[in-house]
Amino acid sequence: MEENVGKEYITEKEARTVKELFKKYLNSYKEKDSSISDKQWLEELFKKEIPEITNEEAKNDASETLSAIKEFDDNLESINEAAKQGVSKERWLANKIQEASVGMAVNEYGAVLQSVDDILYQKNMELAEALKRNTDGNIKMSRNLDGNIAENLIAKTSEMSGFLQDKNIKLEVREVFTENSVDVRATNLETGKYQNYQLKFGKDAKATIDLIERGNYNNQQLVVPAEQLDEIKEYFKSKGSSKTITDHIDAWGAKGKKFTKEDVKNIQLSAQEDGIMPQMDYSHYQTKDLAMSIGKNAGVLGLQSAAVTTGLNIANKIFNGEEVNPDEMVEIAIKTGTDTSIKVVTAGTLQVAVRKGIIRFIPKATPAGIIANIACVGIENVKILYKIANGELSFTKGLDQIGRVTTSMAGGMWGATKGAIFGAKLTSWIPLIGGPLAVATGLIGGMVGYFGGSKIGDAVYSMGSKVAGVAKNIAKTALNGLASAGKAIGNGIKSFGKSVVSFLGF
Structure with a gap:
């Protein structure tokens, strides 16, 4: 059951349109008066570029975008600090999930964890199957986004x-x-x-x-x-x-x-x-295990996303043969990590491209905060690839950091639900996990890399292709670990479906 499905995630023509939008918005951002805040700039961008948006929606989307970027950056700093203390990214996410559960009944909390764990595992298997059929990591088949x-x-x-x-x-x-x-x-x-x-x-x-x-x-x-x-x-x-x-x-x-x-x-x-x-009787021990399993699934998804080269390949094609002069702001962001402004421009570009239907594999109704997180993952990954290309990071350490980036995104989604009922905020990102996230972040990262100059763009593209092969092999081992933990492909989703049948009245 698919909607807006084509043979490819995004065409070269559509990618070129996204490139021109980014270039236009980047220049607009750099020319804005210093008295205009990022929030005001995003509001005006959304109102100008998305005709159907209301003033209130533009205001809310701008606020949500900036909040998501800050939340992402805070979580990434937290997960990196935890790594220095010897805490794995999986344990970090498990702790984040448990923090968000305060005040929830054990059974309610366990049920939500079980369903999310099942879905993430399913997404991992879908992506693994796609990568199995595409030796170069350039997956082209569209995925069912929410069916x-x-x-x-x-x-x-x-x-x-x-x-x-x-x-x-x-x-x-x-x-x-x-x-x-x-x-x-x-x-x-x-x-x-x-x-x-x-x-x-x-x-x-x-x-x-x-x-x-x-x-x-x-x-x-x-x-x-x-x-x-x-x-x-x-x-x-x-x-x-x-x-x-x-x-x-x-x-x-x-x-x-x-x-x-x-x-x-x-x-x-x-x-x-x-x-x-409702038939499951969850204990605190079971919920701890499930939280850890979700962390492991998120880490594997990060690895598999690094093995997908589709987005990077498209970015390379749209810049092929074009000598790109480095944009100073982008170049500094990639080389030094001072990237808030670039994340704002990238998130704004992605939001407009999605709402206009230029990027069709991300649903138009996707919350602005989720889109901002995708932009952040793309920016962080290109910085990591550039460090690997420069010899600042080894392949292994680079892949570990890429895994942290995706896990950090997942942590932000859970953190947004703290003190509230688990619902749309928790699950709205899940349909984009897997192929869509991997393609989107690859395209964004590759595109931004080239705006940092031809040397950076070419280095990122070349290194991304090499990293993909290493990531694919490591992901295979990690997937076997998930399977040996007692999972079976599809069983979680099926049991979830059966449980909801009783809810529907049978």
Whole structure:
């Protein structure tokens, strides 16, 4: 079930547009009067460049962007200080998570940890599979940004219906990402017959129709949002199509739940607010283990992100053959680490590019703070790559620092929830973990590197390609460690889906 999915995360043309935006905004920032604060500059940028934004939204997004940058920098300083004291990045994040849990019931806290740990593990496996198929780290397939949990719920409500009717059927979420691949397969275990389903949930009927027409889904039944069903069926009927289109799965009389687009977007949040996995009896010891597991997953994601070269490759292409004079502010930021201004400009550029739909693999509704964190990761990673290229850091130490950067981002997301109910603030970053984060940070880092001058850009690109191979090998070992801890691919997500089935009323 995918929305705004193409064969690549971002095209070279789109990347060039982002490059020109960054150049424009960088010059604007440098020319601003010293009396204009970063917050005022961002507000004006958002109001000018994003036509549909209100004054209040521009104000809030500017504040959230700056708060996120400060939170990120504070966390990175904290995690680096902890490393000097011999505290691992995984332990640092586990401590951060536990700090945010003050006042929560153990079962509520444990349930949230379990679901997040499952999802992060799933994202690690998706990225590992993508890297396995792409020896150079240049992954091109788009990832389902937020559909995995929804697909499992849709499938599991059907399977549960069959169970209640004593039907011997199985529904499997395939989690295959090749072109025209099957989303869900229902199998009659008595006869061996099966039925394939394709889930398409666009933002409206027109968008869903477009998603359907992009592929070839012969021999698959199409499942679409309930509120869009009539319009979609009427459209294809008028074209003489014989496609089977429905708003639910019906497997030999086992009918699953119908969902609207809004339902799908809210399923994860609703499930968390109303109780995940109520059958689990969590103890303080279990929650400590889960917090550590989340830290390990975050660290592995950082390693695997370093193994993805897609963003760096695109950045190299859009600057290829172009002699770039160093921008002093960018050059100083990369070489000395004095980078707050560059992070502000980069976060502002990314926010505009996302809201305008130039960068389509990041949803437009992504909170400004999450976008700012992505910008921060990209900037920090390019600084690390440049240090490796200069011989200031070894490959091993550089990769450890890259892992800290991603873990620091995760810590910021948890810290934002302290004293509040776990919900959207906690989970809104998760769909971007994996391929999307790796591509975005690679593109940002590579682009900013070239604005620091051709020598820096070329050095970062060359070193990024070398680091990718080392990161990939280290990540393999780390992934084996996660698996040996008792994980099984997909099991966490499936059990999560089953638990929410009971919440939905079966």
